[in-house]
Structure formats: structure tokens, C-alpha cells
Amino acid sequence: MTTDGDETRGTRRARARARTPFVACPACGTEVRWTGYREHLGKCAKDVLEKTPREAWRDGDGGRGAYETTRAINDAFAEDVKRMCFRARDGMGDGERMTPEACAAALGVPTGRVKTTLRRASLAVELARDAAPLDVVHEDDEFLVVNKPPNLRFHPNHRFEGNSLLSRALHHTKGETPYIVHRLDMDTSGVAVFVKKQSLVSDVARQFHEKTARKTYLAISVGVTPPGCGDGFVVDAPIGDHGVVKEARNVDFSGEGKEARTVCEVISRNETALFDISDETVAATTTPKGVSATSATNDSSPSATAALVLVKPMTGRTHQIRVHLAHAGLPIVSDALYGPHIRWGAQSADENEKLTWSASQLAACSSENPTQMHQMTPPDECDSPHPSGVWGGSLSIGRQALHAYKLELVHPVTGQMLAWQAEMPEDMRRVCDALGLDSTGYS
Incomplete structure (x- = not known):
């Protein structure tokens, strides 16, 4: 008691x-x-x-x-x-x-x-601030939305180094702190958001973590449109480690890959003579495993195609868009690991053996998955040959032709749907022009 x-x-x-x-x-x-x-x-x-x-x-x-x-x-x-x-x-x-x-x-x-x-x-070292220009898409008391240029790191390697998107945002916001809630790869351009109000950070970051924030990308590809898929298709194919090349990923149906889903829509296309379609009989006539149509097709015969593709990743795997488009037969232009210049652009017999996904290799793959990437060996990014010959010039932009075009998320307090868009950068516009693709409305 x-x-x-x-x-x-x-x-x-x-x-x-x-x-x-x-x-x-x-x-x-x-x-x-x-x-x-x-x-x-x-x-x-x-x-x-x-x-x-x-x-x-x-x-x-x-x-x-x-x-x-x-x-x-x-x-x-x-x-x-x-x-x-x-x-x-x-x-x-x-x-x-x-x-x-x-x-x-x-x-x-x-x-x-x-x-x-x-x-x-x-x-304890204060983050460096960079006075370089920042392309502001939208700014208020809560958010700073910018159009990230290509070939710029999202955050610095070291706190005392500048030359990053975060460093520029720090200089722009002066006394305020721009909080990171997501990232874009160094070579990917496009819309990126910083949160300026700390009370909103966890809720916004959770939307990216749970994949409820909706992201839309633009990709420029050269290849063969998946047979029977018309202008719309979904790639529902697991992604895993490449197993040979550390930096690379691949489609992996063995049970080891992680679930990955990407919705794609071809918004502009044009026939191209960059490679010989007759060498691609397997890929041109067989729909890869995990690729399905979302719209009807009037395709009469396969053709070598350049395409501007609107891409919506439903999951967030490493290199997901790059791997899935390559798997579907439409690798992204100037992509150092999975690009069409690697698949069709070898300049010698040695390179062909190491880099090119030839018709004989494709024929050796499963007929239901003719572009099965884990049976190929893309090069290390550092060793990858730069696009040359027909793949050089305007098609060689020093990065994959991938742009984060649109970002949508819900305001944590008001419940309002927020949406921001970023125009396609000049290097990708040049690629579209060179391939005869119409980027009107996106650039």
C-alpha cells in the first residue's frame, strides 16, 4: 500500500x-x-x-x-x-x-x-554554396522546384565541394535550408523538388519512398518497337544485378530479380537507317517476355525506329527505365551501358564480340525473351566506346537521352495535388531534330 x-x-x-x-x-x-x-x-x-x-x-x-x-x-x-x-x-x-x-x-x-x-x-563542415545559375520552375515558402541540367550531381561528393544541384539551391535560398526528398542521377536532367519547410519533409519523402509520388520521363530511343504493342506498352520485368558488370543491371526472371514495372507510350516515331532491320529478325518478330500492349497496333511489318517515349516508372529500381526500354527493344540514345550504339555500333570484330547484341546472340536467347539482357555483357561505363560513326554527332550527347519531364505529389497539409513540369533540354532537342522526332509541347 x-x-x-x-x-x-x-x-x-x-x-x-x-x-x-x-x-x-x-x-x-x-x-x-x-x-x-x-x-x-x-x-x-x-x-x-x-x-x-x-x-x-x-x-x-x-x-x-x-x-x-x-x-x-x-x-x-x-x-x-x-x-x-x-x-x-x-x-x-x-x-x-x-x-x-x-x-x-x-x-x-x-x-x-x-x-x-x-x-x-x-x-561540422558547412555545405559549399554555388552561385551558378539555377533554372527555377516554381518557388514558394514551402517548395523550390528546379529544372536540373544534365551532367550535374544532385548533391556533392564532399561537403566542402560545390558543383552540385544542392550547392546551387543552398546559394539560391540563402538563409533557408533546401531539404532533399528525392534524387535524380547525375546524367538525368529534369524536374527536381526541394522542401523548404522542415515540417513537410517526412511526409513528402514518404511519398517518394512509397512510390505514390508520380514521375513521368521523356526518353529518346532507337530500336524496334515491341511487336504488336503499337504506341503503348508496359514492361513488367524483374530487375537484378548484372553479375558481370558492377554498374549494370539486367532483366532477371530467375526469381532473384526485384519486381519492376514501367508504363511506356511512344509519342513520336520515325523510321531510321541507323541499323539494318534484317539483322534483327528475332527481336522484330517476337515480343519480349514481360512486355504487353496497352493500345491497339496497326503495324504491318517491323521497322528500325527512332522514338520519343513518355515513360512512367511504377517502381524505383536502379537504371529501371534504361534497362526496361532496352529489354523492350528500344534502348536509349547515348546510354553508356545499354544504348543502341553498343548494340549495333561495334567498329571492329573484337568490339562486336564484346559489345554487340548480334542476331546470332538474339537467336540463342529464349524465344519468349529475345533481348534478355543478362545473357549479354555490356561494358563498364568507363570502358564503353563513345558513340561514333552514325551514332556520333548530334546523337552523342555524353549521357543517356533521359529527362524527368513531370512530377506530381500531394501536399501533406492541404491534400492538394501538386504538379510541375520541366522543359526538355537543348541536347535532347538536337537529338529529336536529328532523328526527325516531333518534340512539340515537351521542349
Whole structure:
């Protein structure tokens, strides 16, 4: 039975605990109550606790002296770590730059202690701001929507480097923080959104994570339209690791691939002489596995085709659009891993053996999946030949001809559907002109 005295003692303890201040651990940044600070240090940074004189904890100053002592000891440790792991590389220290493991061994601490220190040191560096122009599609108090140019990283490799979309957004918003909720590949241009209001970040990011944010892309392809599919088709084909080329992905029906679905609509097409359709009899007459029509077709005979394709990915696998269009027989122009210049553009017998998906290779594939990518070996992006010959000139733009055209999401507070569009960039307009494709309304 609880007595009034017990309740009084419990209340006093609760009040005393509530009055106990919180302090930030200098080693990991965690906020802990002062009464538990010493115990926390013993787990988080035992080296700091061992170097703190015992008398520091007994000073009658409410712990201020002990706390400042531990901070000073940790600051000295952090300087040693930065000197050994960062500055040696920059000529500011002695010898070679050390790995976290080597640094930890030299200082007699766990590797995790060094890694935490390095991570906090990196985060303490202010993100670089880049004054380069930013193509703003829409801006208000909550969102900054931009048209990302091609060949620009979404975020920098290092915090002290600029030359990224985030760096430009930071300069543009000045005192405000543009929060990242999604990304575009470096080589992909198009609409990108930053959230300026922190309270909206988690809800908007969740829409991208759960794939309820709707994304529409424009791709320029050269190949063979999937037989019987007309202007509309869906690629419902799992995607997995390539198995040979680290950077590449492929269609994988073995059960190891992850579910992937892409809806495609050809909005402009034109016959092309870039390759010989007679060499593509298998691909031209057989619909690949996992590809189905969404519209009727009047195709009388297969032809070598250039196409401007409107693409809606229903899932978010790595290289999904690039892999699925190549699987369907319409690889994206200038794509370093899966492009038509690799499939049909080998310049020598050696290249042909390594790179070209020839008729004999296609014939060796399953008849229900004639462009089965995991049976081919695309090159490493670094080793991939640049488009040349008929694939050079205006068709060689130094990146895949893929543009994020439209983005739709729901406002987390109002429930309003938000939609933004970004015009096709100049390099892709030139490709459309060279292939005789009509990009009116999209550029």
C-alpha cells in the first residue's frame, strides 16, 4: 500500500530529476542527463573518462568543471584523428593518410570511436554554396522546384565541394535550408523538388519512398518497337544485378530479380537507317517476355525506329527505365551501358564480340525473351566506346537521352495535388531534330 510519505518522496525524486540539466556528449553529440553523463562516457568514449582527473568530478561547481574538462580532452582527441586521417593527405600532417582502423590502433581506441569522430568532423563542415545559375520552375515558402541540367550531381561528393544541384539551391535560398526528398542521377536532367519547410519533409519523402509520388520521363530511343504493342506498352520485368558488370543491371526472371514495372507510350516515331532491320529478325518478330500492349497496333511489318517515349516508372529500381526500354527493344540514345550504339555500333570484330547484341546472340536467347539482357555483357561505363560513326554527332550527347519531364505529389497539409513540369533540354532537342522526332509541347 502506498503511503503519503512514499508519494511525497516519489514526487521529490521526480522534481529533482526534472531539474537535472541535459548536456551534449562531446564525443557523439547525444543529449544525456548530467546524472548519467559519467556512465554514458564510460560506454561512448572510455578514453575521455579515463583521462579525466577524479577530482574534476568532485568540484563543487555543479559539474561544470568536469564537463569542460571532458570536452577539452575530446577536442584534443578529435584533432589527433583529423590530423592522422584528413590532413596528412592535404600536406598538413606527417606521413600518409591513415585509415580509421589504423588510426584507432595507434590511439588505442575502438574503430567505432574514430569513425564517429570523423563523421562528426565532416558534418561540422558547412555545405559549399554555388552561385551558378539555377533554372527555377516554381518557388514558394514551402517548395523550390528546379529544372536540373544534365551532367550535374544532385548533391556533392564532399561537403566542402560545390558543383552540385544542392550547392546551387543552398546559394539560391540563402538563409533557408533546401531539404532533399528525392534524387535524380547525375546524367538525368529534369524536374527536381526541394522542401523548404522542415515540417513537410517526412511526409513528402514518404511519398517518394512509397512510390505514390508520380514521375513521368521523356526518353529518346532507337530500336524496334515491341511487336504488336503499337504506341503503348508496359514492361513488367524483374530487375537484378548484372553479375558481370558492377554498374549494370539486367532483366532477371530467375526469381532473384526485384519486381519492376514501367508504363511506356511512344509519342513520336520515325523510321531510321541507323541499323539494318534484317539483322534483327528475332527481336522484330517476337515480343519480349514481360512486355504487353496497352493500345491497339496497326503495324504491318517491323521497322528500325527512332522514338520519343513518355515513360512512367511504377517502381524505383536502379537504371529501371534504361534497362526496361532496352529489354523492350528500344534502348536509349547515348546510354553508356545499354544504348543502341553498343548494340549495333561495334567498329571492329573484337568490339562486336564484346559489345554487340548480334542476331546470332538474339537467336540463342529464349524465344519468349529475345533481348534478355543478362545473357549479354555490356561494358563498364568507363570502358564503353563513345558513340561514333552514325551514332556520333548530334546523337552523342555524353549521357543517356533521359529527362524527368513531370512530377506530381500531394501536399501533406492541404491534400492538394501538386504538379510541375520541366522543359526538355537543348541536347535532347538536337537529338529529336536529328532523328526527325516531333518534340512539340515537351521542349
